[in-house]
Amino acid sequence: MVQRRDSFTLLRERTRWRIALLMCLFGMGMMVVLGLLNARDGRQDSVFLSIAVFSVLAVCLVMLLALPRSTGGKIYFWITIGVLVYLPLFGLQQGRTFHYWAYVLPPVLFFLMRPKPALVAMIAFGIYACAMVAPFTPWIDVARIGLSYSLLVGFMYTYALLEESASAMLRYYSERDPLTNCLNRRTFNETLQEFEQAASDDGGAVLLMDVDRFKSINDVHGHLVGDRVITQVAATLGTELDTGMALYRYGGEEFAVMFAGGDEARALQLAERLRRAIETTTISGLQVTISIGVAVWGTKASSVAAALDAADNALYAAKRAGRNRVESASAHAPRLQRSL
Numbered sequence: 036m037v038q039r040r041d042s043f044t045l046l047r048e049r050t051r052w053r054i055a056l057l058m059c060l061f062g063m064g065m066m067v068v069l070g071l072l073n074a075r076d077g078r079q080d081s082v083f084l085s086i087a088v089f090s091v092l093a094v095c096l097v098m099l100l101a102l103p104r105s106t107g108g109k110i111y112f113w114i115t116i117g118v119l120v121y122l123p124l125f126g127l128q129q130g131r132t133f134h135y136w137a138y139v140l141p142p143v144l145f146f147l148m149r150p151k152p153a154l155v156a157m158i159a160f161g162i163y164a165c166a167m168v169a170p171f172t173p174w175i176d177v178a179r180i181g182l183s184y185s186l187l188v189g190f191m192y193t194y195a196l197l198e199e200s201a202s203a204m205l206r207y208y209s210e211r212d213p214l215t216n217c218l219n220r221r222t223f224n225e226t227l228q229e230f231e232q233a234a235s236d237d238g239g240a241v242l243l244m245d246v247d248r249f250k251s252i253n254d255v256h257g258h259l260v261g262d263r264v265i266t267q268v269a270a271t272l273g274t275e276l277d278t279g280m281a282l283y284r285y286g287g288e289e290f291a292v293m294f295a296g297g298d299e300a301r302a303l304q305l306a307e308r309l310r311r312a313i314e315t316t317t318i319s320g321l322q323v324t325i326s327i328g329v330a331v332w333g334t335k336a337s338s339v340a341a342a343l344d345a346a347d348n349a350l351y352a353a354k355r356a357g358r359n360r361v362e363s364a365s366a367h368a369p370r371l372q373r374s375l
């Protein structure tokens with residue numbers, strides 16, 4: 036059975052693979068430097084150790100390049116986890132458990148919380164540790180401690196960046212509609228609440244837009260064309276918005292714009308510009324139109340939700356009046372109330 040690979044998994048795999056590749060190259064470079072330094076000092080054992088680690092990393096590098104990214108990345112990560120578990124065990128065997136845990140535990144704890152301050156703290160800790168051991172340790176050992184510690188810092192930091200980019204991506208997908216990439220209805224509702232909380236500072240306006248006779252586009256041309264029309268309508272509307280404004284996909288073929296601080300004149304002007312942009316653009320080879328309902332809110336929190344209702348009523352009025360038009364809630368309020 037083929038397992039579905041969602042975009043989050045793909046992003047994670049790609050980022051892990053890149054991190055693994057960088058860390059391999061970094062580690063190999065480090066082993067070359069250490070090997071040369073040890074050779075110069077005639078420390079044959081350490082030279083062999085550097086060559087051994089270099090060879091393991093070279094094998095990892097070849098695996099990363101030769102295997103599928105997901106497999107290579109996974110193997111590299113398990114090897115790294117193995118090293119992180121092995122280090123304290125090795126320390127235990129040497130009777131210096133604390134020394135080795137000091138390498139592994141703080142960075143893990145740090146990076147679980149905040150990557151950037153943790154990075155600064157770890158660099159400071161590395162410099163401090165090297166400075167402390169420098170007076171009574173051969174400098175080659177200081178260099179070894181510093182370099183292996185920087186490998187750990189690099190690994191933890193890139194891993195933390197991976198987590199950050201993954202959560203940014205999750206946030207992006209939870210806010211947006213997958214077909215049009217507009218902000219979705221959930222984000223619209225959240226923004227509405229924010230406007231309600233801030234309503235006492237400022238008024239604002241809401242525009243509800245609906246593609247006219249969209250059902251017949253689906254019926255005549257099929258749902259795939261319907262989807263393409265929705266996408267292109269969204270793209271066209273998006274290019275016409277003022278800076279800082281967002282387009283929401285409110286429902287199937289319905290879109291919304293909300294902004295604070297605007298008066299009715301500005302909202303109507305924007306609505307007319309959006310209507311005209313759709314009317315004058317050929318969308319998937321079709322002439323498409325939209326109807327728009329506009330309402331404004333004042334400085335009472337309850338007036339924001341009321342404005343949304345009023346915009347919906349105004350949209351309904353625009354449909355009844357023949358479509359491809361903008362209607363303002365203020366012009367229709369009395370008549371709408373009478374007809375309810």
Ligand SMILES: Nc1nc2c(ncn2[C@@H]2O[C@H](COP(=O)(O)OP(=O)(O)OP(=O)(O)O)[C@@H](O)[C@H]2O)c(=O)[nH]1
Nearest residue numbers: 245246247248249250251253258261262287288354
């Ligand atoms: N292709 C496609 N169709 C959708 C999507 N979401 C909703 N629809 C369709 O959009 C149509 C909306 O039709 P109606 O609400 O009846 O209105 P309309 O035909 O646009 O007519 P008016 O709004 O009165 O101008 C329905 O047939 C839905 O199935 C979508 O994401 N893709």
